Every structure is written in C-alpha cells, then in structure tokens.
Amino acid sequence: MIISEQKPRKEILEMLTDRKRIFIVGCAACATKCQTGGEDEVKEMKRELEKEGKKITGTIVLDTPCDERIVKKDLSSLPALKNSDSLLIMACGVGLQTIGNLIDRLLVPALNPLFAGTTERIGRYYEYCSLCGDCLLDEFGGICPLTRCAKGLLNGPCGGARDGKCEVNDEVDCIWALIYEKTKEPLKTYYESRDYKKILQPGKRVVR
Amino acid sequence: MSRFSERLKSKKFIITCELFPPKGTDLTNLLEKAERLKGIVDGVNVTDSQRAIMRISPLAVCHILKEKGLEPIFQLTCRDRNRIALQSDLLGASALGIENVLILSGDHPTIGDHPEAKPVYDLDPVQLLKTARTLEKGEDLAGRRLKGIPKFCLGAVANPSFEPLELQILMMEKKVRAGAEFFQTQPIFDLKTFKNFKEKISKLGAKVIIGIFLLKSLKMAQLMDDIGLKIPKEYLKRLGKTEDPLKEGMNIAVDLIKNIKNECDGVHLMALGKEECIPEILRKAGLG
Ligand code: SF4
Ligand code: SF4
Numbered sequence: 001m002i003i004s005e006q007k008p009r010k011e012i013l014e015m016l017t018d019r020k021r022i023f024i025v026g027c028a029a030c031a032t033k034c035q036t037g038g039e040d041e042v043k044e045m046k047r048e049l050e051k052e053g054k055k056i057t058g059t060i061v062l063d064t065p066c067d068e069r070i071v072k073k074d075l076s077s078l079p080a081l082k083n084s085d086s087l088l089i090m091a092c093g094v095g096l097q098t099i100g101n102l103i104d105r106l107l108v109p110a111l112n113p114l115f116a117g118t119t120e121r122i123g124r125y126y127e128y129c130s131l132c133g134d135c136l137l138d139e140f141g142g143i144c145p146l147t148r149c150a151k152g153l154l155n156g157p158c159g160g161a162r163d164g165k166c167e168v169n170d171e172v173d174c175i176w177a178l179i180y181e182k183t184k185e186p187l188k189t190y191y192e193s194r195d196y197k198k199i200l201q202p203g204k205r206v207v208r
Numbered sequence: 209m210s211r212f213s214e215r216l217k218s219k220k221f222i223i224t225c226e227l228f229p230p231k232g233t234d235l236t237n238l239l240e241k242a243e244r245l246k247g248i249v250d251g252v253n254v255t256d257s258q259r260a261i262m263r264i265s266p267l268a269v270c271h272i273l274k275e276k277g278l279e280p281i282f283q284l285t286c287r288d289r290n291r292i293a294l295q296s297d298l299l300g301a302s303a304l305g306i307e308n309v310l311i312l313s314g315d316h317p318t319i320g321d322h323p324e325a326k327p328v329y330d331l332d333p334v335q336l337l338k339t340a341r342t343l344e345k346g347e348d349l350a351g352r353r354l355k356g357i358p359k360f361c362l363g364a365v366a367n368p369s370f371e372p373l374e375l376q377i378l379m380m381e382k383k384v385r386a387g388a389e390f391f392q393t394q395p396i397f398d399l400k401t402f403k404n405f406k407e408k409i410s411k412l413g414a415k416v417i418i419g420i421f422l423l424k425s426l427k428m429a430q431l432m433d434d435i436g437l438k439i440p441k442e443y444l445k446r447l448g449k450t451e452d453p454l455k456e457g458m459n460i461a462v463d464l465i466k467n468i469k470n471e472c473d474g475v476h477l478m479a480l481g482k483e484e485c486i487p488e489i490l491r492k493a494g495l496g
Contacts, residue, residue, distance in 0.1 A: 151313055155334035156379045158313040159367035162436045168316040180375050187378035193335045
C-alpha cells in the first residue's frame with residue numbers, strides 16, 4: 001500500500017493561513033490503514049482546526065480518493081463544497097490530484113506520501129517495490145534488489161555491508177545478504193541494465 | 209598496451225597506491241606526492257570523490273599525472289553518472305591515453321558531504337565492466353557504431369573480510385566474466401583472513417592486488433577494527449605502546465607485506481595522505 005505520514009500541524013496551518021472555510025477529505029484505503037487519513041484522523045483534524053478558529057464546512061472519508069469514479073459519485077456534487085474556499089486532503093498525492101481533476105478549489109495536502117511498502121505495525125514500514133513496470137520477482141528469491149538495496153544493484157552486493165547490515169544505514173539489512181540466504185543463483189546469472197524508460201518519466205504515465 | 213597492463217601480464221610483483229584529488233583546483237600537494245612515487249609504483253589510483261565527498265574530477269587528475277610520467281588508474285564509480293555519462297567518460301579516458309580503469313559502485317551520497325544529491329546507480333559495476341568491453345568492440349550500449357575504438361585495462365574491487373566469503377568469491381567470478389582483469393582489495397591486517405581468501409581465489413583468472421593500509425594511530429586502528437577489518441591484538445598493542453604511532457604503523461605495514469609478498473600478485477598501498485611514507489615502507493619490505 002501507499003505508506004504516508006501526516007505533515008507537521010504547523011506546516012498544515014501555514015498552508016491554510018488565509019483560508020477560512022475548509023472541507024476535509026480522508027481516504028478509507030491506505031491512509032486509513034496507516035492511521036493518517038481515516039475517520040479518526042479526520043475528526044481529530046477537524047477539532048484542531050476549529051480550535052485554530054477555522055470553519056470546517058464538512059468532512060468525508062472517500063473509499064478511494066484515487067479513483068475518479070468514486071470522486072465523481074461521492075464528492076463532486078456535495079453542497080458543502082460550494083461553501084468551502086479550500087479542501088484539506090488527507091490522502092496521498094494521487095488522491096489529491098484525482099480530486100483536483102474534478103473540483104475547482106484550492107487543495108491542500110495534509111500528508112506526505114512516502115512509498116509503496118509493507119506494514120510491520122503502525123509507524124514501522126518498509127519500502128518493498130518501486131513500481132518499475134517490469135517485475136523481476138521470479139528471481140532474487142522473491143526479494144526486490146532494485147528497491148531494497150540502497151544502490152539498486154542487480155548483479156550482487158557492494159563490498160560495504162557489515163554484519164549483514166547495509167553500508168548506508170545500519171538499521172536496515174543488506175538486502176543481498178537476505179537474497180543470498182534464499183538463493184545463490186543471482187550471483188551466477190548476469191542481469192542486464194534496466195530499461196528506465198519503462199520505469200521513470202515519461203515511461204509509465206498511461207496504461208490503456 | 210599500458211605499462212600497468214604489461215606488468216599485469218608479466219609474472220612480476222605489482223605495486224599500486226592511491227592519491228586523493230583535492231577539493232579545489234590546486235594540485236600542488238598532490239603533484240609533490242606523485243613526484244616521489246614515480247618509478248616506485250606500477251600504478252597510481254586516482255579516486256572518484258571517495259566517501260562521496262565532492263572533489264576535482266579524477267579524469268582531469270589522471271591526465272595531468274600521465275603527462276608527468278606516472279601511470280594512472282582512473283577510478284570510475286556508478287554513483288554520479290548514468291550510462292550516457294559513463295560511456296562518455298570511458299571514451300574520454302581512452303582518448304587521453306588512460307587505459308587503466310578501476311570500476312566500483314561508489315560510496316552512497318548520504319554518507320558524504322552532499323547527502324541531498326540524487327544517487328544515480330543507473331548501471332551497477334558488473335554492467336559497467338561489460339559496457340566497457342562492449343565499447344572495445346566498437347559499439348555502444350545502444351548498439352551504435354563508434355568512430356575510433358577504445359582499449360581498456362579493467363579492474364574491480366573485492367573485500368577479503370566480507371562474510372560470507374563465498375558470496376564475495378561468486379561476485380569476483382562474475383566480475384571476471386564481465387571483463388575484470390585485476391582486483392584491488394580492501395585492506396587486510398590479519399593473516400588468517402588473507403590465507404582463507406587466497407585459497408578461494410586460486411582459479412579466478414585475474415590478478416589480485418592486496419590492500420595494505422597504513423595505520424597512523426591506535427584510534428584509527430580501533431575504528432578499522434570496529435568496522436569489521438579484524439586488526440590483530442598484537443598490532444593494537446604495538447600502536448598503544450609507541451611514542452611514534454606513524455612509525456609503528458609503517459613497521460606494521462612492512463611486516464604485513466613481508467608476510468604475504470611471496471603468496472600474492474601484488475600490494476595496493478593505502479596511505480591516506482601519508483604517501484610520502486610509501487617509498488620507505490617498500491624499501492624496508494624488500495620491494496624498493
Ligand atoms: S522488480 Fe521490484 S520494483 Fe519492479 S515491480 Fe517487482 S518489486 Fe516492484
Ligand atoms: S550494503 Fe547491501 S543493501 Fe546496502 S548498498 Fe551495499 S549491496 Fe546494497
């Protein structure tokens with residue numbers, strides 16, 4: 001899922017400085033799971049903003065704010081929007097932009113989306129996939145070196161790991177130690193350089 | 209063929225060392241050091257913004273060293289350049305008569321002095337070795353023909369203290385298949401580590417030049433020990449007792465070289481700014 005954290009309150013308030021009538025949108029999917037933009041967090045945000053003297057014109061937690069169909073159905077025609085000078089979006093950047101496609105108001109992000117990752121518990125997440133458009137997980141023992149090695153090395157580790165920890169951050173495993181535990185094959189196979197036109201802009205913007 | 213490459217192909221013992229390009233354009237100090245190494249070492253590595261600390265281009269420094277009659281080994285990391293820049297620099301090196309290239313991934317930007325920089329790693333070292341060999345066939349990575357074909361003597365790095373060692377050996381074999389002709393290793397301090405390593409590389413088919421590090425103080429030795437480069441207790445004791453740690457560090461380097469020199473292809477001296485000590489170390493170790 002898309003892992004996110006809330007922006008510091010101070011930053012949110014600064015972005016809302018001249019805004020008086022605010023509508024809050026949460027997300028029932030990833031941001032709920034991360035406890036950054038679900039029902040509870042939306043309520044909490046409403047309370048805090050009211051304390052700061054803002055008028056909250058309404059709130060909603062959309063099923064998936066990243067889906068135009070949902071935004072059209074559940075948000076676009078709400079009368080409260082007419083009364084609002086801005087929307088505070090407690091969803092990832094995909095959600096915010098999807099809403100922006102359909103609603104002509106100032107949109108303010110309340111979250112910092114971090115990565116596509118897995119959850120150990122709330123607050124402890126690991127990035128697992130860079131959405132590269134050409135999944136290699138039939139190899140590498142099902143562990144993605146492109147994402148989980150700090151240098152994205154496909155042909156084996158750098159020489160820097162210590163006690164199985166990455167040279168860049170000793171709180172994180174050197175992913176090549178984990179891959180090697182599962183399979184030695186990748187050390188014997190040559191992997192071509194990746195096709196980054198599939199991975200980075202303008203590669204994966206549209207799928208028909 | 210470069211002088212260094214000829215030396216690799218001979219049965220002779222190989223001696224290399226490294227120089228760190230400065231932050232800035234003043235090469236006075238570096239060139240003074242280089243002058244003293246002339247005729248004493250077979251190759252001088254020029255590091256590529258080592259520890260991810262921004263320095264003057266190693267390619268420029270290699271060119272100047274070559275003009276002064278030294279034999280440079282151009283260190284090229286995958287950290288800062290995508291495949292276009294890497295190929296372009298390889299061609300540039302060749303046009304300047306710089307054949308010896310040591311290929312490595314490069315320390316990650318976050319540990320250096322520009323931690324905000326975008327890490328590149330478009331190619332990994334194995335892919336870059338292959339790419340250099342592709343250029344030698346007159347073609348670039350996109351399959352386009354080159355006008356004027358480069359020639360390289362390619363090296364890679366290895367870490368004899370890596371655990372599990374078997375993984376490191378597989379990695380070295382992969383690098384040889386990709387085109388590495390020589391390796392320069394992380395420093396070795398402990399003879400058991402050396403023996404273990406040596407046994408496993410006998411069939412590698414590339415020259416392995418063993419890293420020898422000049423310990424300048426007890427503190428430095430402890431630091432190296434902490435990062436997993438097993439320093440024998442005896443050395444720590446010797447460095448702890450002495451009035452002149454640098455001299456003792458030189459003695460340790462001499463002892464190490466004497467102990468391994470008949471059992472390896474060569475040594476790579478890492479003197480970390482004290483390159484002026486290298487001639488004396490080599491002389492005392494019977495290599496000068
Ligand atoms: S190879 Fe890695 S980055 Fe690409 S899709 Fe698979 S898990 Fe994601
Ligand atoms: S230590 Fe391991 S995970 Fe970290 S950069 Fe090197 S190979 Fe990648």
